[in-house]
Amino acid sequence: MKRIMTxxxxxxxxxxxxxxxxxxxxxxxxxxxxxxxxxTYDIKIALPENYDPQNKKYATIYLLDGKDNFKFVxxxxxxxxxxxxxxxxxxxxxxxxxxxxxDYTPTKVKSGSGGAPEFMQFLMNExxxxxxxxxxxxxxxxxxxxxxxxxxxxxxxxxxxxxxxxFGNYLMLSPSLWWDNEVLLQYEQDDRSIISNKDQLxxxxxxxxxxxxxxxAPFEAFYQRMSKYYSSMKLExxxxxxxxxxxxxxxxxxxxxEFYFQNR
Amino acid sequence: xxxxYLYTVxxxxxIIYTYAQNDSLKSSATYKNKFTIEPGIGISPMPIxxxxxxxxxxxxxxxxxxxxxxxSLKENNLFKRNFNYIKGTNNHTISQSFGVGTxxxxxxxxxxxxxxxxxxxxxxxxxxxxxxxxxxxxxxxEWNPDAGLMYNLKLGRKRFFFSYRMYxxxxxxPMLSRDFSSVDGNIANISLxxxxxxxxx
Numbered sequence: 001m002k003r004i005m006t007x008x009x010x011x012x013x014x015x016x017x018x019x020x021x022x023x024x025x026x027x028x029x030x031x032x033x034x035x036x037x038x039x040t041y042d043i044k045i046a047l048p049e050n051y052d053p054q055n056k057k058y059a060t061i062y063l064l065d066g067k068d069n070f071k072f073v074x075x076x077x078x079x080x081x082x083x084x085x086x087x088x089x090x091x092x093x094x095x096x097x098x099x100x101x102x103d104y105t106p107t108k109v110k111s112g113s114g115g116a117p118e119f120m121q122f123l124m125n126e127x128x129x130x131x132x133x134x135x136x137x138x139x140x141x142x143x144x145x146x147x148x149x150x151x152x153x154x155x156x157x158x159x160x161x162x163x164x165x166x167f168g169n170y171l172m173l174s175p176s177l178w179w180d181n182e183v184l185l186q187y188e189q190d191d192r193s194i195i196s197n198k199d200q201l202x203x204x205x206x207x208x209x210x211x212x213x214x215x216x217a218p219f220e221a222f223y224q225r226m227s228k229y230y231s232s233m234k235l236e237x238x239x240x241x242x243x244x245x246x247x248x249x250x251x252x253x254x255x256x257x258e259f260y261f262q263n264r
Numbered sequence: 265x266x267x268x269y270l271y272t273v274x275x276x277x278x279i280i281y282t283y284a285q286n287d288s289l290k291s292s293a294t295y296k297n298k299f300t301i302e303p304g305i306g307i308s309p310m311p312i313x314x315x316x317x318x319x320x321x322x323x324x325x326x327x328x329x330x331x332x333x334x335x336s337l338k339e340n341n342l343f344k345r346n347f348n349y350i351k352g353t354n355n356h357t358i359s360q361s362f363g364v365g366t367x368x369x370x371x372x373x374x375x376x377x378x379x380x381x382x383x384x385x386x387x388x389x390x391x392x393x394x395x396x397x398x399x400x401x402x403x404x405x406e407w408n409p410d411a412g413l414m415y416n417l418k419l420g421r422k423r424f425f426f427s428y429r430m431y432x433x434x435x436x437x438p439m440l441s442r443d444f445s446s447v448d449g450n451i452a453n454i455s456l457x458x459x460x461x462x463x464x465x
Binding site: 178180181182185186189208209211212213214215216217218219220221224241242243244247 | 340341345347348352355391400401404406409436
């Protein structure tokens, strides 16, 4: 009996051990105060290996919910770019200045929401100029990527529809497209004629077990529209088997980065 | 909601702990050859209430060692199936697990801690019928492995007894968040169940 319980405990501990991801080696950290959002944001940047600001310009991933995802994304950018023998990117982690439910939602449904327009202004007019002047960020639309999950994915869809000139690549994971009676589908419908012919790369990821009764149908509607109306777009959809909202995040980040490095 | 949930789980732990303090374990008691069936109903309070019908069959094969079968039929999001023009239907999860457990007997109750593994089948349909947009329907059905830890309290020494159990899902693991208050963390997906058990011998 004791032996069985010991074996069971060892198995449990073995299953619980998670692969430890190291912090990226070459990083910079600073704070930036936004006059648009009236908040101070913690910014971390993972610089590519052999970073050479004098002679090179680098693509930039604007990473939402950076506090939670920075190490994971930076680690996999390095790994995937090495595997594909291609230049790595600058990963820019954007920490929380205000509540994410305020910064990432496009319309005000309740108190503490609807701050995406100001947050977008912060990215375009305060963070981007700094990345281009102080670091070797490439200045072209094609080189800018937005990566977000959940409300972060919703913000990605907002940037795609309303500020399509800024980002050329959209990695949207489990986007909360149900927000405000699917308002993002309305935005897409309104702006389709302006944005549908642009070159862009879109990755849409979700978990197959996101059965909270709100995620799948608007996600599918958004995907179907992308497939039907956006002829110049490189598009991929991924549905992670056996995973829910949070569980699908990391597998989808890896898929999204592979898709980006393959097709950029 | 998260705070209420945290309080509920804390209170449950405190009740069990207090009860255990007042009901000292009997080291000589044996669970061998005991056979119980325990149907019950349960809830998974986070993030949106799921309700389940469950059954445990436990057979003691040694002094403190049992084999256990756990069956569950869960109705997911039972109370929120219309949201922002999105209607959810046929949202069920059926699971069957088998496992082993160790039982500690006290004067009034048996406490069993077990590890279970098996399969689960989840199916659901979402239909978006927003009059401003095209109608879209998505149906998903999937088989997945299931695993978890269970605490089972059998209260009472007669043929019929009160059964309480707490099931902590470990699948998928470690992909589920370890944050206690996360909406789909392992702890947040606990199933709390109660029912009436019967001793067959």
